[in-house]
């Protein structure tokens with residue numbers, strides 16, 4: 001057992017790393033040797049610990065099972081060819097998980113615990129981060145908070161666990177994505193918690209997503225719940241449309257997750273000389289652009305895949321297929337961001353954060 | 357160890373019942389000696405078991421923690437003065453949990469397992485059900501389903517646990533409730549899963565509820581998320597208004613939980629000769645009725661409290677206080693329903709279900 005200044009560290013005695021085939025990973029299935037865990041009780045966060053990856057033991061009445069107080073983050077660590085590990089804008093994830101927590105009445109976490117916890121955990125499990133930009137090798141990092149107080153009364157929990165687990169991954173979508181625009185189901189309400197990365201925002205999407213998958217699509221593009229006229233986001237991605245030579249994405253709102261990749265895409269596109277408009281995009285406008293050929297590209301942005309080109313868009317009975325133009329924006333932006341993430345390009349925006 | 361036809365039963369060797377002060381119970385804090393548990397894996401529900409009440413051990417990547425696939429029910433068992441235990445409309449709870457499950461892409465449960473599981477569990481823990489209608493003594497029963505598959509990918513779980521735990525309780529609210537009508541935050545989206553008794557519908561209410569509690573209210577009355585003009589329901593209760601001599605409640609919809617107490621109130625009120633209207637109620641109408649004195653009563657309905665009279669209603673800066681009329685509908689309906697639940701009145705509607 002070692003003790004860092006803030007964090008109590010207990011190392012595993014049996015690394016699982018030799019059992020893992022890093023060339024054939026299923027996204028989110030394999031976990032590293034250690035996890036970070038910090039308990040909230042008696043009104044404050046206790047001493048954080050790094051422990052061997054292990055199951056959680058919770059009372060069956062723990063509030064997370066009944067009232068859904070659970071928020072999470074998704075981030076990645078990348079390894080460069082020199083063997084150094086890097087995080088991408090981790091402070092953004094820290095701020096967002098606290099924003100999510102606030103909306104779900106979960107106590108906010110402590111920045112030093114988060115950043116030092118990540119750093120220590122990644123140092124310990126550094127061998128699990130593989131280099132290889134082309135294969136999309138990375139370590140997917142999942143910080144999350146769950147309500148652990150025992151008791152079936154619908155009120156905020158007095159106890160929580162903040163946990164970080166890590167999973168080695170490769171590129172997420174390998175094919176272009178087929179999406180269908182929602183015209184009945186919705187993801188978020190006005191005045192709801194759609195902007196929070198809360199567990200409760202995901203389960204509700206599975207059934208409508210299954211319905212479109214039965215029609216041959218991969219994901220739903222969510223629209224506003226009032227009249228399904230404004231394009232909002234996909235299940236785990238924000239969305240962009242290239243109309244003629246302008247890249248358009250809708251503004252974030254209390255219904256939409258403020259994606260860190262989305263922000264980075266906007267900044268990077270502008271750096272690459274692409275005109276970006278952040279404004280409402282209606283279904284009517286999109287259909288018109290698809291019909292008259294001015295819709296040149298569309299893609300989703302998110303930590304898992306950086307950018308996922310959209311190859312097919314459907315709305316009710318109409319289907320449009322998009323062919324990538326030669327001066328493909330999505331490919332250029334994706335490469336520019338990946339080059340920063342894997343430390344092969346200059347980090348002009350201060351996005352990289354070295355693990356050391 | 358015993359084996360019922362369907363369920364494998366393992367009894368506890370150490371009953372906790374003597375440690376419990378049944379006259380000073382905190383709602384939902386104390387649990388009985390046993391629990392029911394049934395696993396779903398390999399595409400089907402496995403042999404259900406009754407076990408000593410015990411913690412759950414789950415991988416930190418279990419989907420319930422990340423994607424919120426979790427639904428539940430709330431029901432009660434009552435003991436009559438002859439020592440017989442009764443459930444109230446349990447098949448309604450069974451149907452509703454399956455409806456909730458379907459919306460969250462959770463496999464539906466098996467009716468015999470549910471009803472026989474309840475029956476065996478309540479027989480085993482029968483001593484925990486105390487008679488006493490005036491004190492509101494009952495056993496609160498919490499069936500719930502959680503997604504247990506390990507893995508951080510946003511897709512439906514392939515493994516679940518269906519669990520039933522039980523908690524001895526007394527009357528829930530002892531005072532009249534003070535409510536404030538929502539004019540910014542919302543509970544559910546059109547096309548969302550507000551009609552499901554899903555964990556994710558509760559966590560989002562805690563923060564807005566805390567805000568009204570800071571102003572001295574107990575609960576929020578939710579309104580539609582489009583323009584906050586239609587009165588929908590409270591956090592864990594459906595709502596009724598008595599306008600002159602008519603009892604009014606809004607229709608259920610995909611945004612509102614189809615409360616079993618609500619249904620029972622409508623039926624019982626009609627039996628008592630009260631005119632009931634199921635129709636939209638607007639905030640404007642309510643304010644008018646409150647101002648001109650035609651709003652005579654208001655109450656919430658739910659399993660926990662049966663009927664909770666509302667004493668104060670606020671909207672923005674306006675506050676109305678309601679004084680119970682002499683021919684109080686809520687008291688009459690509550691008594692009539694409790695009399696059925698505690699087996700002191702005839703069960704004309706076939707609502708009672710004997711545990712035996």
Ligand SMILES: Cc1ncc(COP(=O)(O)O)c(C=O)c1O
Nearest residue numbers: 236237238257259260261302303
């Ligand atoms: C609903 C939703 N929208 C968008 C995103 C993209 O956010 P980010 O770019 O921060 O990963 C995610 C998460 O990955 C998400 O879950």
Ligand SMILES: Cc1ncc(COP(=O)(O)O)c(C=O)c1O
Nearest residue numbers: 592593594613615616617658659
């Ligand atoms: C949101 C909500 N509305 C209404 C109710 C009332 O439903 P029931 O009468 O079936 O208990 C409940 C549950 O108790 C609830 O959670």
